[in-house]
Amino acid sequence: MADLVDLEFDLDNILPDPARPVASRDPELDEIAKGYAELAAPIPTASRVSGPKMISVRNLTKQYTPEYAALDKVNVEIEAGEFVFIVGHSGSGKSTFIRSLLREVTPTSGQIVVAGHDLSKLRNTKIPYLRRNIGCVFQDFKLLPNKTAFENVAFALQVIGKSKHVINTQVPEVLRLVGLEDKIDSYPSELSGGEQQRVSIARAFVNRPPLLLCDEPTGNLDPQTSLGIMKLLDRINKTGTTILIATHDREMVNSMRRRVIALEGGHIARDQARGVYGYVD
Amino acid sequence: MSINPLYLLGEATTSFRRNWIMSLGAIITIFLSLLLVGVSIYSGAVVNSLVEDVESKVSIQVFILDDAPSQDIEVLQRQLQSNPLVSTVSFTTKDEALEKFKETMEQSPEVIANIEGNPLPASLDVELNNAQDIELVVEEIKASDAFMRIADRPDDPSRSLNYGQETVRRLFAFTNVLRYIGIAFVAMLALVSLIFINNTIRLAIYARRAEIGIMRLVGASNWFIRAPFILEGVFQALIGALLAIATLFAFHVWGLPRIQQAISFMAISVPNAIMWQIAALLTLGGILIGIIGSWIAMRKYLKV
Numbered sequence: 001m002a003d004l005v006d007l008e009f010d011l012d013n014i015l016p017d018p019a020r021p022v023a024s025r026d027p028e029l030d031e032i033a034k035g036y037a038e039l040a041a042p043i044p045t046a047s048r049v050s051g052p053k054m055i056s057v058r059n060l061t062k063q064y065t066p067e068y069a070a071l072d073k074v075n076v077e078i079e080a081g082e083f084v085f086i087v088g089h090s091g092s093g094k095s096t097f098i099r100s101l102l103r104e105v106t107p108t109s110g111q112i113v114v115a116g117h118d119l120s121k122l123r124n125t126k127i128p129y130l131r132r133n134i135g136c137v138f139q140d141f142k143l144l145p146n147k148t149a150f151e152n153v154a155f156a157l158q159v160i161g162k163s164k165h166v167i168n169t170q171v172p173e174v175l176r177l178v179g180l181e182d183k184i185d186s187y188p189s190e191l192s193g194g195e196q197q198r199v200s201i202a203r204a205f206v207n208r209p210p211l212l213l214c215d216e217p218t219g220n221l222d223p224q225t226s227l228g229i230m231k232l233l234d235r236i237n238k239t240g241t242t243i244l245i246a247t248h249d250r251e252m253v254n255s256m257r258r259r260v261i262a263l264e265g266g267h268i269a270r271d272q273a274r275g276v277y278g279y280v281d
Numbered sequence: 282m283s284i285n286p287l288y289l290l291g292e293a294t295t296s297f298r299r300n301w302i303m304s305l306g307a308i309i310t311i312f313l314s315l316l317l318v319g320v321s322i323y324s325g326a327v328v329n330s331l332v333e334d335v336e337s338k339v340s341i342q343v344f345i346l347d348d349a350p351s352q353d354i355e356v357l358q359r360q361l362q363s364n365p366l367v368s369t370v371s372f373t374t375k376d377e378a379l380e381k382f383k384e385t386m387e388q389s390p391e392v393i394a395n396i397e398g399n400p401l402p403a404s405l406d407v408e409l410n411n412a413q414d415i416e417l418v419v420e421e422i423k424a425s426d427a428f429m430r431i432a433d434r435p436d437d438p439s440r441s442l443n444y445g446q447e448t449v450r451r452l453f454a455f456t457n458v459l460r461y462i463g464i465a466f467v468a469m470l471a472l473v474s475l476i477f478i479n480n481t482i483r484l485a486i487y488a489r490r491a492e493i494g495i496m497r498l499v500g501a502s503n504w505f506i507r508a509p510f511i512l513e514g515v516f517q518a519l520i521g522a523l524l525a526i527a528t529l530f531a532f533h534v535w536g537l538p539r540i541q542q543a544i545s546f547m548a549i550s551v552p553n554a555i556m557w558q559i560a561a562l563l564t565l566g567g568i569l570i571g572i573i574g575s576w577i578a579m580r581k582y583l584k585v
Contacts, residue, residue: 102498125503132500142495158288159501203499 028223029251035227036255039234041083041274053113054080054211054242055101060110062096070096072266073110078244080210083237085253086246087277088263094246097263098213101244102134103127115210132160135204135212135241139219141196143188143203149175150184153203160207174206175199178232194225198232205236212236214245218252226252253277292509303488304517307481311521311570314474315563319529321470322559325463326551327537332456334549336412339452342443343405343422347375349431354405357427361407364421366414375403402433413453415444471566478570482514483578493582503583511575518571519564526560 055078062071071093078084088094099105100112103119112119115133122130143152153171162170175184178198188196197217204212214233218226230252237243247253253260253276260275261268270278345354354372361370373381378401386392407422409415422428423439432438486493496506533556541549 128497128500128502128505130500131498136498142491142498144492144495155495156499159496159499159505161505207499 032223032227033251033255036230036252039230040255040257041259052080054078054082054115055244056111056113057100058111060097060100060112061108062093062100062105063108069108069266071100071107074263074266074268076261076268076271078242080242081237081240082259083234083243084245084259084261085256085275086244086261086263087248087253088269092263093266094263095215098215098244098246101213102136103130128160132207133209133211135201135207135209137197137201137204137212137214137217139216141188141193141200141220143196143199145188148185148187149180149191149199149202152188152199153206156203156206170206171202174202177205177235178202192225193221194228197221197225197229201229201232201236205241209241211242211244214243214247216247217245218247218249223251230256250277289508289512303485304513307478307485307514307517308521308524310477310481311474311518311567312524314470314477315522315525315567316528318467318470318474318566319525319559319563321463321467322562323529323532323551323555325460325467326555327549328459328463330550332459333412335452336456337408339412339415339444339449340409341407341415341418341422343407343428344402344433344441344443345404345431346433346435347402349403353427353431357422357425357431358405360425360427361405361418361422364418366409366411366418367407368410369408371406371408373404373406375399375401378402378404412449415449419444475570475574478518479574479577482517482571482574485513486510486575486578486582490582497583506583507576507579510579511572514571514575515568516571518567518574522563522567525563525567529559530556 055076057074057076060071060074060076061069063069074093074097086094086097096105100107100119101114103122107120114130117126117130117133119130144155147155150171153174154167157167157170172181172184175181178201180195180198180202183191183195186195188199191199197220201212201217212233217233218229221229226249233243233245257274257276260270260272260277262270262275262278343357358370358372361367376399379396379399382401383393407418409418419442422442428441429435429438432441434440493506533551537549537551
């Protein structure tokens with residue numbers, strides 16, 4: 001019975017009700033919202049200066065079947081150093097968009113330029129070199145269970161042929177950056193979800209890629225931990241790294257007020273500089 | 282991009298150590314498959330030596346007219362000796378033929394007692410290098426003028442030749458079938474072991490698909506991903522092949538002499554040269570299977 005009451009209470013919260021002030025909710029959530037708000041983009045004082053492009057997508061169409069387009073004539077320009085959220089329901093084309101940037105899926109038509117690589121002209125053997133410019137973070141962390149935090153991060157450098165010396169200096173450094181200097185020899189099973197995601201971010205960032213793609217990086221984490229992860233990504237963004245985050249976390253998007261690209265049925269529904277999540281789900 | 286060979290070797294041995302149960306499975310499969318191939322080649326060699334033993338007992342006897350001119354006999358003998366298909370030609374006189382007959386008929390003295398004079402003809406006994414060529418040599422003898430002059434039965438010279446015509450034909454039909462079955466058996470086993478080994482390697486790679494996925498994600502080149510797996514496949518195949526070869530050699534040294542003792546009436550001899558050939562074949566075959574198997578199994582995970 002208590003559960004039912006709780007559910008009603010939650011429903012009230014979920015349904016948009018302008019009369020009800022947002023602050024009347026769980027005080028812990030307010031704390032988190034405040035935390036996100038600290039990460040909010042500054043209100044631009046002048047019109048944005050357009051810098052060099054990190055991602056340039058023109059008329060991108062991807063059809064898995066002839067009848068249905070997962071992405072339909074999508075146009076997106078993202079400048080170097082931007083921090084962008086991609087939102088949308090499941091099946092809206094978010095994943096296809098991100099996987100197109102990685103050249104994991106080949107577009108049916110359209111042009112994609114990522115970090116100076118024109119993906120339509122990229123030969124298959126050159127794809128690994130594209131991926132060295134893109135760090136990837138996933139909801140399920142994708143860590144190797146039989147390697148320690150250090151080894152997991154070092155793995156990313158080993159496989160692109162970096163020397164032992166480089167590995168031994170860069171890996172501890174990046175693990176310190178993500179706040180795991182004392183967990184360096186722990187196996188993923190000995191780490192919490194948030195810590196595992198930090199290792200995964202360290203692995204994505206250790207090579208200092210100019211672009212970081214995050215596919216629902218906080219999807220498996222509680223709000224408090226999610227905030228920590230976003231603070232970390234914000235810090236990385238401040239080093240000049242472009243960050244693109246696909247997410248379902250409404251709280252996060254609404255509080256941080258960064259650029260939001262909303263996908264709906266393979267189209268771009270919105271692209272706002274200081275956007276909000278804007279969905280009820 | 283050049284791949285540091287030390288890294289490669291380290292990676293292959295580490296993964297071998299960490300996934301040793303998978304590796305053990307692969308090694309045992311490769312070992313047993315190659316052992317089966319080896320055993321069937323080996324038994325092929327045993328059967329072959331048996332067949333050769335039987336075939337070597339096939340010879341041609343040319344019966345000679347009692348008063349045949351001796352230079353004609355010599356002409357035929359020289360002619361046959363110069364034939365590359367023939368190994369030896371020996372002359373048996375009438376007296377020797379009678380001696381031999383008496384020896385074989387020792388058990389029935391009444392037959393020997395009934396012999397008047399010497400009814401047996403002299404003969405040239407022709408032995409061949411390869412029993413399969415017997416018909417060719419018979420044709421040559423029939424075509425020879427000297428043979429026509431000395432044949433024991435001038436009215437029908439071909440009846441002066443004795444080489445167990447029908448028996449030889451049947452024997453060869455049988456031994457040929459035996460050889461074809463052997464070859465088919467080996468080919469089938471080789472195919473089966475290729476499928477087995479490919480499957481095992483595929484399983485091992487499937488178990489590590491997460492690792493491969495992450496390698497691709499962080500931008501490892503395809504060769505960089507593939508090389509340790511292929512090296513590991515070759516390792517496994519090599520160990521499997523060595524085990525199979527060791528088992529076969531053990532049988533060759535310990536087992537075969539015992540069997541030979543048990544059936545001493547037949548000469549089984551498997552030349553050591555064949556053992557080395559089998560060893561080389563299994564090693565090369567194993568390595569090739571290791572490379573091809575891992576390559577095919579990897580392909581799916583390296584698709585972009």
